[in-house]
Structure formats: structure tokens, C-alpha cells
Amino acid sequence: MTYLVALRRVLFSIVAFAALLLVAPITAFSQTINTTPVNVPGLCNSVSFHQIPGNGNYFVGRRLLTTTDGCSGSNWTLSLFQMDWSSHTLNRIRDVISLPVALTDQNATITSAYDPTVMSFNGELWMSFECVDTGASSGGVSACLAPISSTTFDVDTSRMTVAVSAIQQTAFNDGYSASVPKLFQFGGTPYMYWSVSHFVQSADGPLLSDTTTRGAMLAQESSGLRRLWVNGSLGARISTLNSQFTTEVFGLTSGQNLLDGTADSFDIKVVNGKVLLTTAVGGKGCGTPTSPAYGCYRLQIRSSTTPLGNGIFNGSIATTALPFNPHEYSKFITDPNGSSFVIGQYLQVQGGGTPAPANTIPNGMSMFPIDLNALQFSATDSTPAPAPAHAGEFFYTAFDTLRQFQTGCKQGSPRPNQNSGECAAAVSRYCRSQGYEAGGVLVENAGNIAAVACVTSSKSSMVQTTIPALTAYQATCTSNNMYSGDCASAINAFCSAAGYGGGGYGPMEISGSNVALSCMGDQIATHVATTFTALSAQSACDGSWPGTGSCHSAVHRSCQALGYASGYGVTDYSQDNVIMGCIKKNISN
Structure with a gap:
């Protein structure tokens, strides 16, 4: 290698690095913060x-x-x-x-x-x-x-x-x-x-x-x-x-x-x-x-x-x-x-699957230096939007949080009947707020604790359709039983026909005759054959109403036992035979 070639490579590296700085400036969220712990001995929750x-x-x-x-x-x-x-x-x-x-x-x-x-x-x-x-x-x-x-x-x-x-x-x-x-x-x-x-x-x-x-x-x-x-x-x-x-x-x-x-x-x-x-x-x-x-x-x-x-x-x-x-x-x-x-x-930083940024500090009471005379201000908030690491994720939230999206979501009976969609809407809106644009489903509940499975739009979609379009796939799916097993079958058939290999679930939202569904690509989801008998070993679940919260819990637990992240319910069934939807684990977003 000649000296001139080496020099050119060094100059090229410097220029490339400078260009990188121009297109990728250091932000407040990429900087670490030096903190000093503060102790308050002998007292409980004295933090103010x-x-x-x-x-x-x-x-x-x-x-x-x-x-x-x-x-x-x-x-x-x-x-x-x-x-x-x-x-x-x-x-x-x-x-x-x-x-x-x-x-x-x-x-x-x-x-x-x-x-x-x-x-x-x-x-x-x-x-x-x-x-x-x-x-x-x-x-x-x-x-x-x-x-x-x-x-x-x-x-x-x-x-x-x-x-x-x-x-x-x-x-x-x-x-x-x-x-x-x-x-x-x-x-x-x-x-x-x-x-x-x-x-x-x-x-x-x-x-x-x-x-x-x-x-x-x-x-x-x-x-x-x-x-x-x-x-x-x-x-x-x-x-x-x-x-x-x-x-x-x-x-x-x-x-x-x-x-x-x-x-x-x-x-x-x-x-x-x-x-x-x-x-x-x-x-x-x-x-x-x-x-x-x-x-x-x-x-x-x-x-x-x-x-x-x-x-x-x-x-x-x-x-x-x-x-x-x-x-x-x-x-x-x-x-x-x-x-x-x-x-x-x-x-502790909360985020539902989005990694904590560099400016996260240890939990507890602490102090950090700040130069108040050097502060600069902007009219816009530079906080990055949530960016989940995985296309599908299972995590815990709270009904207090879900009710902020839909006040009618009741923790004691999140799905009281086959036409009650308050919690379905709450979960979908919550998941979307956390960066999962295709919504999600409630899979477990205990007191104020709600466990949800959320999916991003990179490998699944929020799809708008109508109730008559679903009825065309299952005549017994009507506006009176949108969260029934019949409508679950209709939704799965609709999404499958639209090219989504994992079928789908929902509705996430209902407005008149319009409904929003979550349709799952086969990169993130798959159908798994099982039986009501097997599901009932996890949580009470039978063909009388496969859309119950108990059936969703049974599917979630069964999918996890098979190595999946979670599940999204019974998507089809005949007598004791069941097809359930499972969300694949650790699929990059």
C-alpha cells in the first residue's frame, strides 16, 4: 500500500465519520447520566x-x-x-x-x-x-x-x-x-x-x-x-x-x-x-x-x-x-x-418491550448535577416513539391503565358476554400506544393485573372490514355475538383469505357495522391443532363459548408451553377439535 493510498483512506474515514455525525447527532436519549444515591434512613416512602x-x-x-x-x-x-x-x-x-x-x-x-x-x-x-x-x-x-x-x-x-x-x-x-x-x-x-x-x-x-x-x-x-x-x-x-x-x-x-x-x-x-x-x-x-x-x-x-x-x-x-x-x-x-x-x-423504566434508552438511571432516590445557566430549550419534544424489539410480545399491565383507554373495561369480568368489546378495545388501544400498531389481546387477568399479547404492524396488520363481510364467512356471526366462537371462526377465515397465514382475531374496535381486526402474518403467528380436552387442562374451556377469558388463558398457556410467546385464542373448532393461534417468540420487529 502506498503512502498516498493510505492517506486517502484516512481522509475518507475522517470524512465518513464527520458525515455520520451529521446524520446521526448525539441526542439526550443516547447520553448516560452520572448520579449519586441519596439515603433517607429509617423512613418509608419519604421521597419528597x-x-x-x-x-x-x-x-x-x-x-x-x-x-x-x-x-x-x-x-x-x-x-x-x-x-x-x-x-x-x-x-x-x-x-x-x-x-x-x-x-x-x-x-x-x-x-x-x-x-x-x-x-x-x-x-x-x-x-x-x-x-x-x-x-x-x-x-x-x-x-x-x-x-x-x-x-x-x-x-x-x-x-x-x-x-x-x-x-x-x-x-x-x-x-x-x-x-x-x-x-x-x-x-x-x-x-x-x-x-x-x-x-x-x-x-x-x-x-x-x-x-x-x-x-x-x-x-x-x-x-x-x-x-x-x-x-x-x-x-x-x-x-x-x-x-x-x-x-x-x-x-x-x-x-x-x-x-x-x-x-x-x-x-x-x-x-x-x-x-x-x-x-x-x-x-x-x-x-x-x-x-x-x-x-x-x-x-x-x-x-x-x-x-x-x-x-x-x-x-x-x-x-x-x-x-x-x-x-x-x-x-x-x-x-x-x-x-x-x-x-x-x-x-424502574416501563416500556412493554421497548428497550430502555441510555439515559436510564438506577432505581431509587438520587441526585445528578445540572448547569441551569446553560440550559437550551426547544418547542418540540424529542422523545423517541416506542420501538418494540420483537414483533410480538407478552407482558403485564394493569386494568387501571387499560381503563384510561376505555372506562367500561371491568377487571372482574373483562368479557361478560358475547357482545362486550370494552376490554378488547382497551387492550388494542393500549398496545398501539406502546408501539404495537396491530393491537393485542387480553390473555390473563387477576385482580388489577392484566396480561396482554401485543403485535406490531411489521408482520401483522390492523384491518378494517364490516360485519356483513364476516357474516359471509360464517352465517351465525352477527352484530349480536361479535366475541363468539362463530365470529372468531369468521375473522380467522377472513384474514386467511386476505393472505395472512396466521389468520386473525378481534374485533379490536366496533363502530356501527364497521369492525377492526388484527390479521396475523405467518412470520409472527401460526395455527396449532389441539383439543378442548387439552385446553381444559390449562383453564376451563369448551365449545359452548370459545371466546371466554378462560379460553384465552388456556390458549395462552398452551402456546407458551409449546415455546411460543403467547396465543390469540381459539380461531376455529369442530366438536372437541380446536385450532388455536400462537404468537411466535423473539421475532425481530
């Missing part, structure tokens, strides 16, 4: 802390009021903690409030207090915290305000207010909380944001549907106790959805599948004239940080140049690498050297 302004070694946090052990009980109190920066340990010193607190002039009795934030205002320290009001006002989960001592940090309950009250859910109206209140001042004026968890009625009772963030300006009484209230409502609490004095500062983003379910928030810091907000976002199905949904409750830092306005945080997202994990209570803190960090509780 706020650093006291001007006293960086001290934090306020929540402590469970226990009965027989460290993790039993339902009420919380507020405690003072001191950070040992050398070991990154938050050691509890003592409680700073004694409960219950009777606020007779407000018809309120506060029995639980937790999730605090603290700000400095008018020469005093003020604390907001989530509180439970069980008094005559029945405020429920509300937002409370009170000053705290600048030396002992004890709460001055004589000046406490229930500033924002929840709307209690009834059989006739939805419920809305006033949770995780967050205090800050901007331009010398105090403000408070709070999270609004929206509860609806479902087949199994109250269901957390979505969470958004509202905000309001605060005002102080000019004399007397000089308490803080929402501006415009001095001396009286307001409702969490009050439209006269409050506004939704961070809401759901319609049409964006990873932003249309949760717009929660946890902390605020004003930096260089910008209001920075730590948020938790997710798509439909993301009700809580433990919901089994891709990208659920992931951390985003958002910004606004003004403290109040409709949707002011919806269009400005920090582009820096942040943990992809579901998180709770991520807060801005400063160490003794003046360096900035984010501290929070980080949970």
Missing part, C-alpha cells in the same frame, strides 16, 4: 424534600404517621431533615407540625400534611404543602399555606390557610385535586402552582384519568395575621378549577401520544428571568409513576418567561439529557460549593 432557602443544609420533607411499623398508616406529617453532604444522607431531626390542626375560621381540620415547598417572601419563610381537610368544609386533598420559623423551621399553624380546595368526586361529577403545591416569587410577587389530578367514574369505580398543572398569584393580608391567599380571594379558599383567579399553566398536548396523558409538576426555580419547572409527562395510560406505559412520568424541565398564562410551559422543553425513568418529586438543590443538582425519586 425541599431545600430551605438560605439554609442549604436543611430540608423539609414528609414522614408517614405509622401505627405498628415504619410503613403502615395513611396520614403524613412534615419533618425537618439535615443533609450530610459527605455521605449524601438526609437525616431526620424532628417534626415541624403537630396534627391534627383545627382551622375553625375556615371550617377545616387538617389531618395530613406532606409534599412541601418553601420560599422566602417579605422577610419570612413560607411553606406550601399538600393537606387533607376532613373538617366541615370537606376540602379533601387541598393546598395549604403557612409561614415557618426562620430559626426552628416550625410551622406557624395560627396563620395557616387552606388556599385551594379539591372538587370531590361523586356519582354525578368528576373529581379534581389540588396536589403538590409549589411556591415561588417572580419580580417580588408570590405565586403558587399545584397539580390537578382528574378522577372520572369507570366500570370499577373512581379512575385517575389525567393530571395537569394550574397556577395563581398570591396576595398577603395587609393587617392582622397577614396570611397568604390566592389573589382576589383574600380570606376565602378557592376551588382548584377556579377560572377567575387561576389558569392552567401546563396542560396536555392533544395529538402527541407521549404528552396527552400527564402534565404533572414538582418544583420551580427562577433563573435569569426564566421560570424553570420540573415536570412529569406521559401519554394516555400514564396515570401514575408506576403505570406500565412507555415514557410515563419521565422528567422534563420546561421554561417560561412569565409566571402566569394559559399553557405557558407547553412549548419550551430543555434539550439537556435527563433521566428517562418515571420520577417523583424532582427538585432543584444547591450543594455547599454552589453547584446545582436535581434530586428526586426514580423508578
Whole structure:
């Protein structure tokens, strides 16, 4: 090899590498994050802390009021903690409030207090915290305000207010909380944001549907106790959805599948004239940080140049690498050297078959450094869409999650009759939200646990047709028995005739005479001969109604026993003879 040829090859490699950088830039999701574990010894679920302004070694946090052990009980109190920066340990010193607190002039009795934030205002320290009001006002989960001592940090309950009250859910109206209140001042004026968890009625009772963030300006009484209230409502609490004095500062983003379910928030810091907000976002199905949904409750830092306005945080997202994990209570803190960090509780990544990205961090409470002055912001969310590794996958989810897609899906009887498609629609919509465009099927259920088999569109398809088209294959398949064995046979025949070697199942959706089916290619699915006798050894299943949940469980277990990922039900049968559909395992998407 001549020197010139070698040089050309080196130059070519450099150019090719540069081109690769141009077409494949490093993204926040491909970067690792260095974290430091934070310890909170001796307490259960104490994961919400706020650093006291001007006293960086001290934090306020929540402590469970226990009965027989460290993790039993339902009420919380507020405690003072001191950070040992050398070991990154938050050691509890003592409680700073004694409960219950009777606020007779407000018809309120506060029995639980937790999730605090603290700000400095008018020469005093003020604390907001989530509180439970069980008094005559029945405020429920509300937002409370009170000053705290600048030396002992004890709460001055004589000046406490229930500033924002929840709307209690009834059989006739939805419920809305006033949770995780967050205090800050901007331009010398105090403000408070709070999270609004929206509860609806479902087949199994109250269901957390979505969470958004509202905000309001605060005002102080000019004399007397000089308490803080929402501006415009001095001396009286307001409702969490009050439209006269409050506004939704961070809401759901319609049409964006990873932003249309949760717009929660946890902390605020004003930096260089910008209001920075730590948020938790997710798509439909993301009700809580433990919901089994891709990208659920992931951390985003958002910004606004003004403290109040409709949707002011919806269009400005920090582009820096942040943990992809579901998180709770991520807060801005400063160490003794003046360096900035984010501290929070980080949970296991959920994803239904999509591999966790590089910016996933270990579970638990931890902190990581962040340069708040160097943050850059974008109007668009760069979170990658879910990308399942396999074309078909079996995994667990929850009926609470499925009901967010179809409130009528009942966990005790997911398929009560041959024309009940609520859970079929819920599963299909959930699977599609996780990157499985061809839908899925419920294969097991126990309490709130739902096991589903989902398939992508790479080797199967969501196919639209009509009920008359299915009736042409099986005359006894009608609009009155869409989840019967007769219609299962018709659907399988329809998909097979359309060239899908694995047949199909469904319907996933029904609208009038139109139905959506999942048709399975032979690359991902296959038909397997068995008998009702053999299936019944797994779970009760016979020819009287092969579409029962019990039959789906029997098929799923039988397919798994043969080495398949799962199954999608009885696709045809005659007397004791059965053809079942099995989903192949580890087929690349």
C-alpha cells in the first residue's frame, strides 16, 4: 500500500465519520447520566424534600404517621431533615407540625400534611404543602399555606390557610385535586402552582384519568395575621378549577401520544428571568409513576418567561439529557460549593418491550448535577416513539391503565358476554400506544393485573372490514355475538383469505357495522391443532363459548408451553377439535 493510498483512506474515514455525525447527532436519549444515591434512613416512602432557602443544609420533607411499623398508616406529617453532604444522607431531626390542626375560621381540620415547598417572601419563610381537610368544609386533598420559623423551621399553624380546595368526586361529577403545591416569587410577587389530578367514574369505580398543572398569584393580608391567599380571594379558599383567579399553566398536548396523558409538576426555580419547572409527562395510560406505559412520568424541565398564562410551559422543553425513568418529586438543590443538582425519586423504566434508552438511571432516590445557566430549550419534544424489539410480545399491565383507554373495561369480568368489546378495545388501544400498531389481546387477568399479547404492524396488520363481510364467512356471526366462537371462526377465515397465514382475531374496535381486526402474518403467528380436552387442562374451556377469558388463558398457556410467546385464542373448532393461534417468540420487529 502506498503512502498516498493510505492517506486517502484516512481522509475518507475522517470524512465518513464527520458525515455520520451529521446524520446521526448525539441526542439526550443516547447520553448516560452520572448520579449519586441519596439515603433517607429509617423512613418509608419519604421521597419528597425541599431545600430551605438560605439554609442549604436543611430540608423539609414528609414522614408517614405509622401505627405498628415504619410503613403502615395513611396520614403524613412534615419533618425537618439535615443533609450530610459527605455521605449524601438526609437525616431526620424532628417534626415541624403537630396534627391534627383545627382551622375553625375556615371550617377545616387538617389531618395530613406532606409534599412541601418553601420560599422566602417579605422577610419570612413560607411553606406550601399538600393537606387533607376532613373538617366541615370537606376540602379533601387541598393546598395549604403557612409561614415557618426562620430559626426552628416550625410551622406557624395560627396563620395557616387552606388556599385551594379539591372538587370531590361523586356519582354525578368528576373529581379534581389540588396536589403538590409549589411556591415561588417572580419580580417580588408570590405565586403558587399545584397539580390537578382528574378522577372520572369507570366500570370499577373512581379512575385517575389525567393530571395537569394550574397556577395563581398570591396576595398577603395587609393587617392582622397577614396570611397568604390566592389573589382576589383574600380570606376565602378557592376551588382548584377556579377560572377567575387561576389558569392552567401546563396542560396536555392533544395529538402527541407521549404528552396527552400527564402534565404533572414538582418544583420551580427562577433563573435569569426564566421560570424553570420540573415536570412529569406521559401519554394516555400514564396515570401514575408506576403505570406500565412507555415514557410515563419521565422528567422534563420546561421554561417560561412569565409566571402566569394559559399553557405557558407547553412549548419550551430543555434539550439537556435527563433521566428517562418515571420520577417523583424532582427538585432543584444547591450543594455547599454552589453547584446545582436535581434530586428526586426514580423508578424502574416501563416500556412493554421497548428497550430502555441510555439515559436510564438506577432505581431509587438520587441526585445528578445540572448547569441551569446553560440550559437550551426547544418547542418540540424529542422523545423517541416506542420501538418494540420483537414483533410480538407478552407482558403485564394493569386494568387501571387499560381503563384510561376505555372506562367500561371491568377487571372482574373483562368479557361478560358475547357482545362486550370494552376490554378488547382497551387492550388494542393500549398496545398501539406502546408501539404495537396491530393491537393485542387480553390473555390473563387477576385482580388489577392484566396480561396482554401485543403485535406490531411489521408482520401483522390492523384491518378494517364490516360485519356483513364476516357474516359471509360464517352465517351465525352477527352484530349480536361479535366475541363468539362463530365470529372468531369468521375473522380467522377472513384474514386467511386476505393472505395472512396466521389468520386473525378481534374485533379490536366496533363502530356501527364497521369492525377492526388484527390479521396475523405467518412470520409472527401460526395455527396449532389441539383439543378442548387439552385446553381444559390449562383453564376451563369448551365449545359452548370459545371466546371466554378462560379460553384465552388456556390458549395462552398452551402456546407458551409449546415455546411460543403467547396465543390469540381459539380461531376455529369442530366438536372437541380446536385450532388455536400462537404468537411466535423473539421475532425481530
